[in-house]
Amino acid sequence: MDAPPHTPAPGPAAGAAPSGLRASDADRDRTADILREALAEGRLTAEEHGERIGAVYAARTLGELEPLVGDLPRPGGAARGSAPAHPRPYGAGPEGPESTENLVAVFGGAARKGRWRVPRRTNAFALFGGVEIDLTEAVFERRENVVNAVAVFGGVDIKVPENVTLRTTGGGIFGGFDVRTQEAPDPDAPVVSVTGFALFGGVEAKPRRGKRLKNLRAAG
Template identity: 50%
Template structure:
């Protein structure tokens, strides 16, 4: 199972506590910390803290069962705001804001963006009501967030293609409302950290491929050079034999 940033940070916190208590020396700490941030799966994280206690207890650390993406840590807390209005203007809700159980967005001859990729949630079930009158409202969700779209479009568009199942440990978001001479859309995008990680992985793959191609070209040049040298030696031998 793939590890999340939150899980890597939890492992790092266990390691910091262990070095503070003298259970690890600095060399071991730096080695394990580097491995924790480089880990991509639970199987790579678990051995790093298998012989260490959870901070403040005497039992060995263990990965959190059933929540592989850190969603449960993001459910709960007071909401940041319960509504947003844009009249001949625009609004944004993005970053680490807390989504209420019921959020209402109203746009008149304007537009709005509701980004849930880094958001927290007041409750497990969230309803977002969008009213777009000659306006547009865009809702951005991560690929693993369960989303159900059920609004109505009158001479406008209410995009239902954004409905999809998600991580069972995460919240459930229902998008509803009305689009009149306007539009409401739900778009799935990677989180910024995930996008950066994938971009870095692609860069590394491209770099490795370029190096492989260079090595293949060098090998091909060496083979051609060896064949030329062999032909040259063969011609020299033939010429000497003829001279003799």
């Protein structure tokens, strides 16, 4: 009697990504877009959204991203476990710039202002110095934008247009971390999330009254 044909052991479903796979900037941005939609639909509170956004940009693997949106529907009705829908483009290309910009002031000063394209993440470090980040004339090419500000015996000053959303997950340790949070009425408005800490220093972020983005989706 012939032996039954060998049946291969089941493997991972086609298209499924291993949870230990390193997450890319695009993966984080797509996850952040799902959270933004959930906030706009009232599925998340502003506090819950802020906590999850902070975890999104701290995530290193796809397995760390999935639980952050596991209880939320995907845009367009995609099922749980499928790849997040691609965010709508803001400017040059669907993902915008993937770079990280670093501003360092040690016993001195550093500034970024005027007309400039905002990267996905801006790191600001002030040690016995000051960093100024002015976003009032900047070009936003994505919805979710992170400013990681660290002030040690120094200061970081951040200004944003009055019609963008401003959130924070940072704090002060023998210092001040003053972020005047606000939610923009337009759900498509850019979001600036300020993270980090102040140690014997200060981080301040606030909307600049009278400064508005005329076209929230302009590539400029």
